[in-house]
Amino acid sequence: MSAxxxxxxxxxxxxxxxxxxxxxxxxxxxxxLGLIGPNGAGKTTLISLISGTLEPTAGNILFQEKDITGLAxxxxxxxxxGRTFQIMQPFPGLSVLDNVAVGALFGxxxxxxxxxxxREQARVCLHFVGLSKxxxxxxxxxxxxxxxxxxxxxxLAMQPKVLxxxxxxxxxxxxxxxELIGVIRKVCDQGISVLVIEHVIKxxxxxxxxxxxxxxxxxxxxxxxDAVLSDPAVVQAYLGKRRT
Ligand SMILES: Nc1ncnc2c1ncn2[C@@H]1O[C@H](COP(=O)(O)OP(=O)(O)O)[C@@H](O)[C@H]1O
Ligand SMILES: [Mg+2]
Numbered sequence: 001m002s003a004x005x006x007x008x009x010x011x012x013x014x015x016x017x018x019x020x021x022x023x024x025x026x027x028x029x030x031x032x033l034g035l036i037g038p039n040g041a042g043k044t045t046l047i048s049l050i051s052g053t054l055e056p057t058a059g060n061i062l063f064q065e066k067d068i069t070g071l072a073x074x075x076x077x078x079x080x081x082g083r084t085f086q087i088m089q090p091f092p093g094l095s096v097l098d099n100v101a102v103g104a105l106f107g108x109x110x111x112x113x114x115x116x117x118x119r120e121q122a123r124v125c126l127h128f129v130g131l132s133k134x135x136x137x138x139x140x141x142x143x144x145x146x147x148x149x150x151x152x153x154x155x156l157a158m159q160p161k162v163l164x165x166x167x168x169x170x171x172x173x174x175x176x177x178x179e180l181i182g183v184i185r186k187v188c189d190q191g192i193s194v195l196v197i198e199h200v201i202k203x204x205x206x207x208x209x210x211x212x213x214x215x216x217x218x219x220x221x222x223x224x225x226d227a228v229l230s231d232p233a234v235v236q237a238y239l240g241k242r243r244t
Contacts, residue, residue, distance in 0.1 A: 003062075004029045004193045005050065005081075005162050010059030012045055019045040021217040022059070027162060032184065032194045034208030034225060036201075038237060041214040043197045044086055047164045050195075051083045052076040063162070080108045082160025084151040086167050090139035096146075097122050097135040100153045107158030118157075125153040129183055145176050152183065162193050169200045181206050201229070213237065 003026035012020040020042040027033050037043050048054040050061055052073035060069045068076055090099050100122035104112045112118040126135055129149040134142060142150060148168050155163055165184065169177050181203050188194055198204050204211060204225065211228040213221040215237040221228045228234055 002029055003027060004064060005195075006060075006062040007046070007050065008060045008062065010046070010049055010056045010061065012042075012049055012054060013057045018217050020049065020056075020214075023214070023217070023219050024059075025212055025219070025222070027193050027195055029193055030188070030191065031210065032188050032196055032207045034204040034211040035195060035197045035214065036199070036204060036211065037214035040216075042217040043214055044166055045217075046214070047083055047166050047195075047197065050164060051081055074106065077106065077158055077160075078108055078110055080159070080161030081164070082155040082158050082162065083164040084155050084166050084168055086170075088147045088151050090142075090147065090150055090154075092138065092140035094139055095135065096126065096131060096137050096139055096142065096150060099139045099150060100125055100157045103154040103157030104159075108160065111158070122153070122157055125156045128156065128186065129153045130179060144171050145173075148172065148180070149183075152180075152187075156187065160192060162195070163187060164195045164197075166197050167199060169198055169203050172200075177203055205229070 005027040007023060007025045010020055010023050023046060035043055049056050052071060060067055063079055063081060097119055101118040104118035104121040112121055123135060126132055129152045131149050131153060134146060139150060152168060169180055177200055184194060184207055196207055208225050211225040212219060213228060213234050220237060221231050221234050
């Protein structure tokens with residue numbers, strides 16, 4: 001396997017706070033890599049640094065062996081870096097279909113120029129995530145679980161090579177979680193490399209053979225998922241959080 005994405009010694013400061021501190025990781029082509037850590041660990045910041053909505057204070061991001069540090073977010077999206085947003089922001093007045101069509105219009109390689117074709121592509125993505133019945137609803141009529149699927153469909157409509165998933169399973173019940181695990185597996189089967197940020201350990205265990213743990217902005221563990229989950233430093237990071 002070779003790395004499709006590399007994060008090299010990346011640091012991001014916000015005023016006095018170091019949100020991400022000297023983190024390095026690589027996402028191998030075709031893999032599902034897990035990323036966990038307590039709230040405030042720097043997970044979302046790391047995704048924003050990779051997708052380009054934030055710039056690192058130090059360090060570099062490489063995509064397909066090219067340095068993309070400093071490249072605008074929309075250009076990274078066109079190269080094939082897709083992400084979901086933990087705080088979902090659908091275009092509320094637009095239909096579910098058109099929310100996803102927007103992704104298709106602005107996706108990889110510059111996107112799909114024609115609206116009719118973008119909508120066709122959007123339908124395929126909505127079917128893929130299990131939202132076929134909701135295509136004509138307004139996006140703001142969807143409940144929480146539907147919005148999570150919509151986030152995924154929007155990202156997939158951009159035809160990414162890499163998908164960064166930011167807690168797409170939070171707030172879902174066990175049945176919905178099982179379904180989304182299936183969707184993410186299918187994403188990977190399509191040849192898309194996936195970085196999964198998730199608090200739902202069951203999902204991480206079932207999807208990722210390799211896992212990275214962030215704590216206070218630093219990478220505290222990396223390796224085989226089962227081994228990492230039984231690492232005392234990792235257990236402590238979570239238990240320490242739970243006691244407060
Ligand atoms: N735009 C920002 N301005 C200031 N601080 C921020 C900003 N974004 C995140 N942070 C801080 O950075 C730390 C990491 O946040 P975040 O990446 O959202 O963590 P996680 O996703 O792991 O819960 C937190 O302390 C958070 O308050
Ligand atoms: Mg987060």
